[in-house]
Amino acid sequence: ETTSKMETLHDTPIRCQDIFKPLPGQDTHIRVVVTQGVAGIGKTFSVQKFTLDWAEGLENQHVSLVVLLSFRELNLIKDERYSLLQLLRVFHPTLQTVTAEKLAVCEVVFIFDGLDESRFLLDFQNNEVVSDVTQTSSVDVLLTNLIKGNLLPSALLWITSRPAAANQIPPTCVDRVTEVRGFTDLQKEEYFRRRSSDEELCSRIISHIKASRSLHIMCHIPVFCWITATVLEHMLATDQRGELPKSLTDMYSHFLHDRSQQELMETDREVLLKLGRLAFEHLEKGNLMFYQEDLEECGLDVTEASVYSGVCTEIFKTECVLFQRKVYCFVHLSIQEFLAAVYIFHCYTNGDMETLETFLGKDDNGQSLDAFLKRVMSKSLKSNNGHLDLFVRFLHGLSLESNQRLLGGLLVQTESRAEDIQRAIKNLKEINPDQFSPFSVSPDRSINIFHCLMEMNDLSVHQDIQEFLKDYVSRLAWERLGVPPEELAEVSGEREVWVSLLRLLPPNMIYSFSRMSRCWFSLSSCVSLASALKSNPHLTELDLSENKLQDSGVKLLSAGLESPNCRLKTLRSDLGGGFMATTKNVLLFSNMISSFFRLRFCRLSESSCASLAWALKSNPHLTELDLSHNNLQDSGVKLLSAGLESLNCRLETLRLTECQVTDEGCASLASALKSNPHLTELDLSENKLQDPGVKLLSDLVESPNCRLKTLSFIGWSQVVAVLE
Known part of the structure; x- marks a missing residue:
């Protein structure tokens, strides 16, 4: 998105x-x-x-x-x-x-x-x-x-x-x-205009794509531009009756139909379904490339596949690689996902219970269309990386008779009753993603529910989204979101909706500050937050107080901080007190000059330090880092020290109060700071330091490249050492 x-x-x-x-x-x-x-x-x-x-x-x-x-x-x-x-x-x-x-x-x-x-x-x-x-x-x-x-x-x-x-x-x-992000909006238009000298045809294609958000987004992928152009050029040039495809399922159904034609589909139906089985089984495994043994397991012999790929080279292709061995693949992952959906829908319409039970498990509640789609959606919501997102979108789109007619040689039409479709739509709207997993479901999985509704041509989905946003964002003083970037949105107690909003709001709704305290953020939330940090250059301050981020969450957030798009200067996540506890609906924030990252009391260990060290190496905006009251130990400090040694690191203040650091950790810090001209304050209070470790750091004042001015050891003989 x-x-x-x-x-x-x-x-x-x-x-x-x-x-x-x-x-x-x-x-x-x-x-x-x-x-x-x-x-x-x-x-x-x-x-x-x-x-x-x-x-x-x-x-x-x-x-x-x-x-x-x-x-x-x-x-x-x-x-x-x-x-x-x-x-x-x-x-x-x-x-x-x-x-x-x-x-x-x-x-x-x-x-x-x-x-x-x-x-x-x-x-x-x-x-x-x-x-x-x-x-x-x-x-x-x-x-x-x-x-x-x-x-x-x-x-x-x-x-x-x-x-x-x-x-x-x-x-x-x-x-x-x-x-690699693919085509910009201007490059999308350029692609279509270069394909044909027919200006009117190009303009009609571009206008149609712009009218469909799903198609317009997907066209940043060059291969999808080719698929779209192939379908629309054929339909417009042959003056085919009926609406142009607006959904992904409709587009891919036309593409497969145009590549293979009805006669070919009937004669080679068996081969296409074998390709669908190959697509499905390896989508589950996460494989994009197939070898001879993979084809044979699906009943495809190499000769048959080669002959077929010669007929439909735009769907399935063969490559010769090392030792002249052949590998096979679909021309794009989305085609694999589409054929996988076609295969599973074929299994459903033909009552192939063995395949369905292997995929979904046994179920005694019947196999109505809406129940089948609900079970597949349930499985997709449990995916950590979204590998079934597009597959389940295609599957919902294939439930429509219009798409089944296009694939008549492959699918037995279900004569879907209107009440079955309406029940399926109702099921989608009533889904609570959290019921499918002991952990929070990623906002991307939740957003995919809306995509599935659009694949089923549910015309109410746009209105539902507006009502959804209106209901929640009224708490943010929605009417003020369109005003200058200094306006701040404060949210508390809601979870995934705010993460989704950070990623989906258009540029004119810019946050300078977002508070997400006490939201019980999980690992999946951090995935989306990292994505927001990568894609929203206007977010400069983020409050994640009282959230159990832990090591895995910090690793993901660090990936967001590493992005050159990230302009975040202040990130707070403090489980240790009431920092910034005052609540207001809308706050004004201006003249932010700090570059501050607080992760106190966040249950972090040494594994977080690897990610943070990476962020230090790649984010020159970060000038203050507070990791106090975390169990980092010497091994974690050693990893952080590697980040401090980077020439790209501009950190000025590092606080490591009560982090279980000993003299060994001091040695790592001392080695790093000998060549660090930026760090001026280091707080090692309440750690397990002895005289040798303290001396190593105190002697840094003699190093010509060290700029350390304040060195705190509260808890070590109850003194504060200050280097001036």
């Missing part, structure tokens, strides 16, 4: 050729870059552009060697053992003469494309350490050691992934995160 706000964001754009170069004003070595983006957005194209420009002598000529390794090919040797040197020679035979000595001294860029397609378990905690390029190990061990810098530490690494899979890599191993 955030893509509709692209033009309001104050991002720092970066060319793919400059992926390893520091931004202006930065002096940080960038070794590992992770580039995220949804399926089909252009990640692989960016990688290819980087490689081509290097090979043609146009860019990055200081690089001696670029090694491109796709996970779809690495999967083929998942169970084999190689040294790094052997691995390079297997994938790139022209490197047979490269020796370990040459590899150690030349500038090498490794590009690992498609982490989301990986079938490796990357265990960064327990994998053995490998530091020799001639040492043999499993491929996953080589990968983790390359990423951690144990193996060939001078090499640069670029990893691409869909967002759902990017968290396999610990934040402490990553120096830069970028995002």
